[in-house]
Amino acid sequence: MENAVHTHQLTKKFGSFIATNAITFDVAQGEIFGFLGANGAGKTTAMRMLCGLLKPSSGEATVAGFDVYRQSEKIKQNIGYMSQRFSLYEDLTVRENIRFYGGIYGLRRADIPVKTDQILRKLGIESVADSLVASLPLGWKQKLAFSVALIHEPKIVFLDEPTGGVDPITRRQFWDLIYEAAHGGTTVFVTTHYMDEAEYCNRVSIMVDGKMKALDTPSGLKTAYNVDSMDAVFQILARGTSTK
């Protein structure tokens, strides 16, 4: 089967600053792929290139089989995206938000109410369907934002630090949603700086200063570095470069 994401020597320079330095990796379909790194390590830049928001400086990349240089419109139709700020409209109701995103992702008009009911039922938020999003607790907004990112049943969903600012229990519940999506065949590409979340991923890559320092399953990485947590793996990799 074709890889959901494929990159080879993908590089982005801003002037003389190299934000993403020749990264090469593949993500299989249906995989939960964790993209780890400190702030400024180049995670967001890499993700933006894959989403078609940024043109790479060099190297190659395909997303859902489409080339990031020439086919960014095709890519946009096949991916979902959830930003760290959840990107819902606070002055719109839950229902209106769903209708809006359904609309801009080109769902057929008749399908939108069906899809809306589906999401509301799944998240158990029928009672607040007509309340403004501003009035929802953070955890609900987060789950809603995720469901909205999946509204057009994309092949790949990109999650940019999706669990920022919520409590551990809510985070755990959120990961249940991620598993469910992956189970349904959606590839999940997720950036995070919570190391406990890294354990939930099928495979994890760790970015340090624009370079990809490691890429393996969480257990593979722990064995390779002979430690018992992902946090320790990350400490070794990050400290290794900072003392250089």
Next chain:
Amino acid sequence: MPLTGSSTAVRAVVEKRNMNRFTAFVKKEFFHILRDRRTLLILFGLPLVQVLLFGFALTNEIKNANIAILDNDKSPHSQQITNKLLASGYFQLRKNLRSNDDIERAFRKGTIKLAVVFPAGFTENYEHGHSTRIQLLADATEQNTAISLTNYATAIIRDYVTDLNPNVQPPLTIDVRSRMVFNPELKGAFVFVPGVMAMVLLLVSALMTSVTIARERETGTLEVLMVSPLSQGQILLGKVVPYLLLSFLNGCIIIALGVFVLKVPLNGSLLLLLSETLLFIFLALSIGIFISSIVDTQLVAMFASLMAMLLPTIFLSGFMFPIESMPKPLQLVSNLIPAKYFINIVKGIMIKGAGLRYLWQPTLVLVGMSVFFMGLSLRNLKTRLS
């Protein structure tokens, strides 16, 4: 030909989806606008208040100015001139003075703006064909008022003299007759209505669009929109269309207020006026989008719109202060102010009844400016998101 048949069908589906996308976006924008009480207030409260304020309160016409009369002649002539002055509507009698000392006292107190002095022997001199004079004293602490008042009074008195001797031409004098073309009554509304219209439309359109895009940037939703299949053009257009409609409605309200309440004539074509209004709104929206493409936050967007647009519009468009009396460098700067052109166009159409034949130049400038700002912001938005 099944192949072409299916491909046109596919294209039709794609186009329909594109349209659905766009309408979903526009609908969302309307929700934003209609749910925000502040936005609504600025959108519809502001024009109303502005037009009425400028139309009624802040006029430079003079009505019922307080004057005092010192009649040392006490003749039918002086009485009739006084009556004529008071009947004009420009003046009302505050005081009948008794001596020259009273004049200064009244001015000091600030109760009168103008004093009219008929000298003793006024009638006698006049009837014997000698030259005679009436003295006008004006309080020049407000210099414009003083000039206007003396002009009004002089005109009325001269009128009286002409009425008395319709056949007699004063010998060997140069007879200057002025006529106030287009605005014989010198009504201030003629100047203010186009000015306020330019100001309000510019403010509402530019401010609102710049703030709404900055808001999407602040909340991170702009990023999501950029990742979605919506094209950049659709996003920009989706932002523009609702405000274009609402601002146009606004423009119509202002025109209606001007014509029906402030009695500004509409001598030219209404259709042309509306088209030019639409063009100006589009320009204002382009500027708004341009501002939003270079700033980060709503607050900065708001200040940029106010500083870059409102102040120059008030001071340099010729709305408040005549461009001709500005120093040369400022006159040059005024050429960059969009409102200047729009005000000329509106005045041309409404008051002079001019058609496109006379107004193509400013119209072309507005078109050029729109294209310039739209293009610039399209380019900016692209690089800014990178």
